[in-house]
Amino acid sequence: MSAFFVDALQQYGYPVLWLVVFCAAAGAPISGSLLLFAAGAFAALDDFKIFILFPVALSAAVLGDNLGYFIGRRVGVALIGWLEKQKRFRFITPQAMERGRAYFRRRAGWTIFITRFLIVVLGGPVNIVAGLELYPYPNFLFWDISGQILSVIISLGLGFLFARSWEEAAAVFGSISSLALALLVALFLFTVLVRRIRQRRTARRASIVEVEVIEPLQPQHGPAKPNTGSMLIPD
Amino acid sequence: MDAPGERIKLGLLCLLLLLMLGIVCSTAVGTYRAVRSFQQQNNALETGDVSTIRSWMTIHVVAHLYRVPEDYLSHTLSVSNPDVLRHSTLNQLASKKKQPVNRLIQTLQHAILDYRKTHHALSLSSPLRPSRHGSKTSHAVKTVPKPVLHSDTKSYSSTIGRPDY
Numbered sequence: 385m386s387a388f389f390v391d392a393l394q395q396y397g398y399p400v401l402w403l404v405v406f407c408a409a410a411g412a413p414i415s416g417s418l419l420l421f422a423a424g425a426f427a428a429l430d431d432f433k434i435f436i437l438f439p440v441a442l443s444a445a446v447l448g449d450n451l452g453y454f455i456g457r458r459v460g461v462a463l464i465g466w467l468e469k470q471k472r473f474r475f476i477t478p479q480a481m482e483r484g485r486a487y488f489r490r491r492a493g494w495t496i497f498i499t500r501f502l503i504v505v506l507g508g509p510v511n512i513v514a515g516l517e518l519y520p521y522p523n524f525l526f527w528d529i530s531g532q533i534l535s536v537i538i539s540l541g542l543g544f545l546f547a548r549s550w551e552e553a554a555a556v557f558g559s560i561s562s563l564a565l566a567l568l569v570a571l572f573l574f575t576v577l578v579r580r581i582r583q584r585r586t587a588r589r590a591s592i593v594e595v596e597v598i599e600p601l602q603p604q605h606g607p608a609k610p611n612t613g614s615m616l617i618p619d
Numbered sequence: 620m621d622a623p624g625e626r627i628k629l630g631l632l633c634l635l636l637l638l639m640l641g642i643v644c645s646t647a648v649g650t651y652r653a654v655r656s657f658q659q660q661n662n663a664l665e666t667g668d669v670s671t672i673r674s675w676m677t678i679h680v681v682a683h684l685y686r687v688p689e690d691y692l693s694h695t696l697s698v699s700n701p702d703v704l705r706h707s708t709l710n711q712l713a714s715k716k717k718q719p720v721n722r723l724i725q726t727l728q729h730a731i732l733d734y735r736k737t738h739h740a741l742s743l744s745s746p747l748r749p750s751r752h753g754s755k756t757s758h759a760v761k762t763v764p765k766p767v768l769h770s771d772t773k774s775y776s777s778t779i780g781r782p783d784y
Contacts (some may be wrong), residue, residue, distance in 0.1 A: 391710050394677060394708050548664045548671075558653075560650055562649070563647055563649075569642075576632060577636055593771075
C-alpha cells in the first residue's frame with residue numbers, strides 16, 4: 385500500500401500528497417506521516433520544494449481533522465441521540481454521556497495536541513469524539529493547528545534530514561509512537577489500579593473504625609459473650 | 620470483607636496491566652531493533668553499499684546517491700526516454716518492463732559495481748548528503764570521471780558492461 389502511494393507521489397506530486405494526508409487526517413486507515421517522510425526525502429533529493437510541501441501538508445491535515453470533527457458533530461451526535469432513544473445499549477444514557485463529555489473536556493486539549501504528532505494512530509478517532517462531545521470548535525482548531533504544525537515539521541524534517549534512509553527513520557518514529565501509546569495505556573491502568581487499592585483500604589479502615597466505635601457502646605449484661613465484631617475485621 | 624465482584628475486577632485490572640507491560644516490553648524491543656536497522660542502513664549507505672538500493676528510488680536518485688551518471692543508468696536499464704521517466708520509481712519501471720523489481724535492482728547493482736571497477740578513481744570515503752545544486756557538489760563527486768560516450772553512436776563504451784535481462 386505504502387509503495388503505491390510513494391510511486392503516486394513521485395508521479396503526480398503535490399496533489400497526491402494533499403489528498404493522502406487529507407484522507408489520513410479525516411480518519412482513513414492510511415499512513416499520512418509515512419508519505420510526509422517520503423516527501424521530505426524527495427525534497428532533499430531535489431524532486432520537491434520543502435517550502436511548498438509545508439503549507440500543502442499542513443492545510444491537508446487541518447482540513448482533514450476538521451472534516452472528522454464535523455462528522456462527529458453532525459452525524460455522531462444524531463447517531464448517539466438515536467441510540468439513546470432506542471435504549472439498545474445500556475451504557476448509552478444521558479447521564480453517561482454527560483459524564484463522558486465532562487471527562488473528555490478536562491483532557492481534550494492535550495489529547496488533541498498529542499494525537500497530532502506523537503500518537504498519530506488515534507488522531508482520526510479523537511477528531512470524531514471531539515465533535516461528538518461538542519468540544520468548542522475554536523479550542524479544537526487551536527490545539528489541532530498547533531499539533532499539526534509540529535507533526536508536519538517532524539515528519540518532513542526527519543524525511544529531509546535522513547533522505548537516504550527515510551523508510552528506516554519512519555519505522556523508528558512509528559515504533560516510538562507505538563511505545564508512547566503502550567506506555568500511556570499502562571500508566572492509565574496503573575493509576576486506576578492504585579486508586580482502586582486505595583479505595584479498598586479506606587473502606588476497610590472505615591469498617592474497622594466503625595466496629596471499634598460500636599463495640600464499647602454495647603451494654604454488657606450477664607456473662608461476657610465472645611466478640612463477634614472481630615469477625616468483621618478482615619485479615 | 621470485599622465483595623467477590625470487586626476482587627474479580629481488581630484481578631482483571633492486574634491482568635490487563637501485566638498484559639500491557641508485556642506489550643510495552645515488546646514495543647521497546649521493536650523500537651530498539653528499528654534504531655539498529657536505521658543505523659545499519661545509514662552505515663551501509665555511507666560506505667556506498669549497493670544493497671541499499673530501494674524500490675522507491677528513481678534513476679535520478681540512484682545516480683545521485685551512488686555517484687553514477689544518470690545517462691549511464693538509463694542506458695543500462697534501456698530507458699529510451701529518461702526525461703519522461705524521470706519521476707518513475709524503480710517499482711514503476713519494473714512494472715512497465717513487466718519484470719520483478721528485485722531483478723531491476725540487481726541489474727542496477729551490477730551496473731554500479733561495473734562502473735566503479737571501470738572508474739576506480741571513485742572515492743566513497745567522504746559520505747555525502749545528496750547535493751541539491753550543482754555548485755554545492757563535493758570534491759568527491761567532482762573527481763568522478765564521466766563514462767566514455769561515443770559521439771557517433773551515442774552509446775557507452777563496451778568496457779562498462781551492460782548486464783543482460
